[in-house]
Amino acid sequence: MTPVLRLRGLGWSVGGATIVDEVSFDVHEGEFLAFIGPNGAGKTSLFNLISGLVPATRGSIGLDGADVTAESVPARARRGLGRTFQTSSLWPAITVAGHVRLAAQAAAGGSYRIWRRAGDHRERVGRVLERTGLAHRADVPSAELSHGEKRKLELAVLLVGEPRLMLLDEPMAGVSAEEVPALTELIRSLHRDEGRTVLMVEHHMDVLLGLADRLAVMHHGTLLALDTPRAVTADPVVQQAYLGEAL
Numbered sequence: 001m002t003p004v005l006r007l008r009g010l011g012w013s014v015g016g017a018t019i020v021d022e023v024s025f026d027v028h029e030g031e032f033l034a035f036i037g038p039n040g041a042g043k044t045s046l047f048n049l050i051s052g053l054v055p056a057t058r059g060s061i062g063l064d065g066a067d068v069t070a071e072s073v074p075a076r077a078r079r080g081l082g083r084t085f086q087t088s089s090l091w092p093a094i095t096v097a098g099h100v101r102l103a104a105q106a107a108a109g110g111s112y113r114i115w116r117r118a119g120d121h122r123e124r125v126g127r128v129l130e131r132t133g134l135a136h137r138a139d140v141p142s143a144e145l146s147h148g149e150k151r152k153l154e155l156a157v158l159l160v161g162e163p164r165l166m167l168l169d170e171p172m173a174g175v176s177a178e179e180v181p182a183l184t185e186l187i188r189s190l191h192r193d194e195g196r197t198v199l200m201v202e203h204h205m206d207v208l209l210g211l212a213d214r215l216a217v218m219h220h221g222t223l224l225a226l227d228t229p230r231a232v233t234a235d236p237v238v239q240q241a242y243l244g245e246a247l
């Protein structure tokens with residue numbers, strides 16, 4: 001079976017420093033792969049490489065069997081790759097529905113031409129707001145949302161583009177403990193019920209252990225381990241890399 005994502009010897013160096021080094025792995029359709037690693041290990045940089053925000057200086061990236069190493073961010077998005085960012089990318093004065101509408105427009109290539117009927121995009125925006133539990137907040141400016149709702153809105157903005165492969169960069173960052181379970185459940189459902197392939201960077205191990213099929217550990221830009229959560233957390237090399245930090 002052709003993997004959804006195939007990385008081979010992927011590397012990124014900048015200003016003489018190697019940030020991502022020789023990363024190789026395959027991800028198959030419907031898999032949930034979680035990334036952990038100390039601060040500065042290169043997790044976000046790896047997501048930047050996969051999504052096309054920074055160019056690879058070594059190695060290759062394949063999406064559904066096509067070599068996309070030299071492709072732009074929009075070209076990769078058209079192949080079904082979407083991502084969220086570690087820090088919030090919302091406009092404070094724009095409403096929840098406004099964000100999703102703008103994202104829908106962007107996904108349609110700057111116009112609404114892909115929808116045959118004028119109301120199609122409204123239905124699509126409404127569906128995504130229902131799906132993410134934000135329908136009752138549609139007319140609220142994003143500045144008034146809780147952290148958990150902001151993270152849901154970022155997922156809504158992503159979902160309206162119908163990504164098959166989603167890269168989620170610390171989706172729980174800044175979210176209160178009370179809001180973590182609902183957000184976790186939403187991400188679980190996007191994976192289990194809708195079959196989306198997910199790559200997620202997350203520091204909350206308790207969240208990851210209930211979600212991920214495989215756990216990837218990054219350390220100094222390299223992939224230190226990639227296996228089931230149980231095998232990874234029992235790996236002495238991984239434990240050594242975290243020295244004293246609870247896994």
Ligand SMILES: Nc1ncnc2c1ncn2[C@@H]1O[C@H](COP(=O)(O)OP(=O)(O)OP(=O)(O)O)[C@@H](O)[C@H]1O
Nearest residue numbers: 014015019037038039040041042043044045046086
């Ligand atoms: N554009 C850049 N130029 C130079 N160094 C960079 C650049 N982007 C990232 N780095 C460095 O690369 C290293 C890896 O950063 P990255 O953000 O990928 O790590 P991370 O594992 O996502 O960390 P965190 O868990 O803190 O988000 C860090 O030392 C960072 O300072």
